[in-house]
Amino acid sequence: MQLQVNNLCKNFKENMAVNHVSFTLEKGIYGLLGANGAGKTTLMRMLCTLVTPTSGTVQYDDEDIQDMDERYRRIIGYLPQEFGYYPGFSAEDYLLYIAALKGLKPIIARKRVNELLDIVSLTKVRRKKIKTFSGGMKRRLGIAQAVLNDPDILILDEPTSGLDPKERIRFRSLISHIAKERIILLSTHIVSDLESIAKEILIMKDGSIIAQGDMKKLLSKVSGKTWCCLSDSKEAEELRSTYLFSNEKICGEKVELRIISETKPSPSAIQTEPTLEDLFIYYFGEVNEIANFEI
Incomplete structure (x- = not known):
């Protein structure tokens, strides 16, 4: 299992948001660390096929993700900085709705939703409306929707933004729990989110990856x-x-x-x-x- 980024670039008029970025990810948790405006979100949206690169390629096991099309989207989960939800939905109804959009069969969807509500500690509030949830509860619900289809690749963009320290600890524990047998790329500017869980860290500045390695190498x-x-x-x-x-x-x-x-x-x-x-x-x-x- 490999996600290969090859000389990836993205221009927005005169602005080079992502500048000739290359790296390879295998199973494990990777951190993408950078200040706000470094290009992290644009890079991650390209990895999710939501933004088309100006040049360069992204390959999954040597196959271009653009050519894979729907096959690639079935094996990827994505949590953006602000994920869409219906405030009047309960947590359970929202996840069942997302499961239907992802093509899960009803019996499988019900079982998967029950499992994930337990994993993200939302079982007791499964029938409460999302508009009543705290920021941390909404982020946990966002993680649950991202992994509904049991993805091989999980992309998380600033997942702990706005969370208090207790919620961030809970989040790190959750990510470690679901990290088996998949590639997880976690973008953040909060360094404590990466110190204990990341296999490797990529440091991004001004659209480029300026350093990459494990903690020992980087420090x-x-x-x-x-x-x-x-x-x-x-x-x-x-x-x-x-x-x-x-x-x-x-x-x-x-x-x-x-x-x-x-x-x-x-x-x-x-x-x-x-x-x-x-x-x-x-x-x-x-x-x-x-x-x-x-x-």
Whole structure:
């Protein structure tokens, strides 16, 4: 089982949203990490055949997905950032409706819906209207509709956007549970969603994949470049204006800054082990700017 992306490009007039992207995915969970506007959604929509590439190809087991047409759509599940639902439908009725659209036989659909409602912990509210659901419940329902057809490939675009930490933990557990025997590509700008579950991470910036690999390989990029500095307010202000920093904490009269720098940023700086958040700031942060990430 392989999904092969070959020199994929997408132009919107003068804007190159996806710029000569190539990679291969096999069974497992992959993270697509990037700041907002990096091109992640456009790339994922091309993988789902919702957007036609300007050039390049996407192949599933050496067959072009455009040629596969309906056969490809039967083996793919997709959760967009905002998925469509009918607020007056119950969770159960909505999933049965989507199952009918996907061509599942009624007996199979009923069994599958029951299984998925249990997996996403919505069995107790199966007959409640979706308009009464919290954001986390709606995202779990979205995941259920994406996997109704037991897809070989699951594409999830910013699935935890707007969720609280408890709901994000529940989501990661759910994705790990359904990850067997399928390719899962998860797009996010929230780095904590990827640290514990992703087999590999692809980092996308300005339409291009600028780095790819497992955590150990990627973190080697910032090995020896992360520092912990405990400073007074005046020195902290100078450090903020000079260096990239991924965290700041007030410690009594002192300020603790986590800094990414090729060289030791201050005499008192102590070198520390890098995290995925440090890597994100290394690629996407700017001095004097609060980057789009969560701590």
